[in-house]
Amino acid sequence: MLLRTLTLAALLVALLSTSTATQNASSIVAGASKAMGVDTLNSITYSGTARNGAFGQSKAIGEPMGAVNVTRITEYTRTVNFAPGGDAAALVSRATGPTQPPTVPGVPAPMPGVFNQNITAQQASTNWNQALNIWTTPWGFLKGAAANNATVRQQGGQQLVSFTPPNLKSPSGQTYSVTGYINGQNLVSKVETRVDNAVVGDLLVEFEYSNYQNMNGVQVPTRIVQKQAGMATFDAEIKAATPNPANLTALLTPPPPPAGAPGGAAGGPPPAPAAAPVEKLGEGVFKIGGNYTSLAVDMGDHILVVESGQSDARGLAVMAAAKQAIPNKPIRFVVNSHPHFDHASGLAAAAAEGATILTHRNNEEAMERLMSGPRTLTGDSLSKLPARRVNFFEAVGDRDVRKGNNGKVVELHRAPNEHSDGMLIVYLPAEKVVWSADVTAVNPNPGQLATVRAVNQTLTKLNLDYNSWIQAHPPNPDKPLTKADVVAAAGTK
Numbered sequence: 001m002l003l004r005t006l007t008l009a010a011l012l013v014a015l016l017s018t019s020t021a022t023q024n025a026s027s028i029v030a031g032a033s034k035a036m037g038v039d040t041l042n043s044i045t046y047s048g049t050a051r052n053g054a055f056g057q058s059k060a061i062g063e064p065m066g067a068v069n070v071t072r073i074t075e076y077t078r079t080v081n082f083a084p085g086g087d088a089a090a091l092v093s094r095a096t097g098p099t100q101p102p103t104v105p106g107v108p109a110p111m112p113g114v115f116n117q118n119i120t121a122q123q124a125s126t127n128w129n130q131a132l133n134i135w136t137t138p139w140g141f142l143k144g145a146a147a148n149n150a151t152v153r154q155q156g157g158q159q160l161v162s163f164t165p166p167n168l169k170s171p172s173g174q175t176y177s178v179t180g181y182i183n184g185q186n187l188v189s190k191v192e193t194r195v196d197n198a199v200v201g202d203l204l205v206e207f208e209y210s211n212y213q214n215m216n217g218v219q220v221p222t223r224i225v226q227k228q229a230g231m232a233t234f235d236a237e238i239k240a241a242t243p244n245p246a247n248l249t250a251l252l253t254p255p256p257p258p259a260g261a262p263g264g265a266a267g268g269p270p271p272a273p274a275a276a277p278v279e280k281l282g283e284g285v286f287k288i289g290g291n292y293t294s295l296a297v298d299m300g301d302h303i304l305v306v307e308s309g310q311s312d313a314r315g316l317a318v319m320a321a322a323k324q325a326i327p328n329k330p331i332r333f334v335v336n337s338h339p340h341f342d343h344a345s346g347l348a349a350a351a352a353e354g355a356t357i358l359t360h361r362n363n364e365e366a367m368e369r370l371m372s373g374p375r376t377l378t379g380d381s382l383s384k385l386p387a388r389r390v391n392f393f394e395a396v397g398d399r400d401v402r403k404g405n406n407g408k409v410v411e412l413h414r415a416p417n418e419h420s421d422g423m424l425i426v427y428l429p430a431e432k433v434v435w436s437a438d439v440t441a442v443n444p445n446p447g448q449l450a451t452v453r454a455v456n457q458t459l460t461k462l463n464l465d466y467n468s469w470i471q472a473h474p475p476n477p478d479k480p481l482t483k484a485d486v487v488a489a490a491g492t493k
Contacts, residue, residue: 025152035186037218046241056341062366106450138188172379198345201375296322299404302332308346315349337437348382362422364395417454437472
């Protein structure tokens with residue numbers, strides 16, 4: 001009886017604490033909303049200049065805002081419509097502006113473009129990767145916190161207010177959460193959340209707000225910095241803002257697509273990948289087909305796989321195909337051609353298999369950090385391991401030779417280029433085969449040509465004797481490629 005009484009008392013204390021935290025959060029959110037002019041704010045448009053980085057696709061994977069990856073938005077304008085009561089089903093947002101893409105050495109100067117980020121009501125109510133762009137604005141955060149039973153705690157002189165957005169679940173079934181930092185001036189200084197990401201797992205996304213100014217009765221941060229996985233990926237200088245703009249409909253309406261542009265609604269989620277086709281290239285060497293072509297090599301007592309693909313599902317299919325082609329042997333190594341997320345999103349499956357991932361030393365530190373965090377949101381193969389794995393990667397240098405106990409040789413060579421500073425090409429000397437990612441040997445466009453030439457220069461400098469060329473992205477229609485195709489594409493003799 002005493003134990004039961006103590007348990008009930010502890011439960012009562014916990015409920016009272018939660019209730020008190022919720023009440024305190026309500027008063028803090030109300031004070032910040034009043035100070036920031038949010039109480040009468042239904043929509044807002046703001047403008048200035050911005051820079052947009054290349055998270056997961058940068059030359060140096062740990063530097064999304066590197067010089068060859070930053071796109072400048074010269075007249076950045078964003079408009080957000082907030083639904084009464086924080087109803088996500090009615091939220092819409094549009095950001096746009098003319099852009100100046102970065103200049104890449106060896107590539108013709110890029111043409112100006114247009115930045116477009118359009119978030120529909122349906123996307124905002126069903127997709128957290130889209131919805132967070134509204135909930136994490138300083139004004140949207142306060143509205144969401146007021147409507148969703150927020151709680152509060154103190155840290156470093158600031159009030160940290162958190163809430164769970166309604167009706168949104170991650171692939172694992174876990175709920176998302178949003179935390180805002182409210183400073184002593186009743187201003188939102190930062191908002192953060194986590195989203196599911198195939199490479200990072202629970203990806204931390206932060207928005208930092210500073211240098212507030214009163215613009216037409218609303219407090220507006222004139223400096224905005226977005227970070228992903230702790231790295232800056234977007235920043236903006238805001239120069240003007242209008243609350244409840246009279247031309248809201250016009251601001252939220254994208255221009256019609258140009259004549260001849262594809263249209264229509266999206267066709268739904270992509271179908272599950274079929275079993276990967278396997279083709280024998282030589283004794284103990286197999287090509288695993290698909291739009292991210294992989295290789296499986298019998299190294300005697302283990303298997304070496306080249307490239308795990310663009311998703312966890314594809315990674316699982318590649319691992320299965322490799323083990324089917326080379327049965328009764330473990331997959332000990334998986335080569336990651338380069339760390340761009342479209343080529344690294346299958347690495348969770350490789351890690352779940354127990355394989356060590358081989359990547360160039362330029363990538364190793366950043367990739368190890370990115371993949372070593374929690375994976376409570378993804379529901380992928382790595383998250384389902386009974387024990388958490390760490391130290392996924394093994395760094396290789398500019399030349400790395402792998403020798404199997406059966407005499408099989410696989411060479412990894414770094415190909416310096418402006419696309420990725422940690423790109424590896426794979427050479428199979430016995431088969432006279434070269435495999436490479438992101439090199440188009442059939443009619444490359446001007447943007448692709450610099451990478452083709454850089455890889456061809458590496459092959460020439462190393463004097464690699466090869467006849468067959470395999471691209472991670474096969475040509476359409478697929479056909480065998482040779483050294484002559486690479487030389488012709490590079491425009492050299």
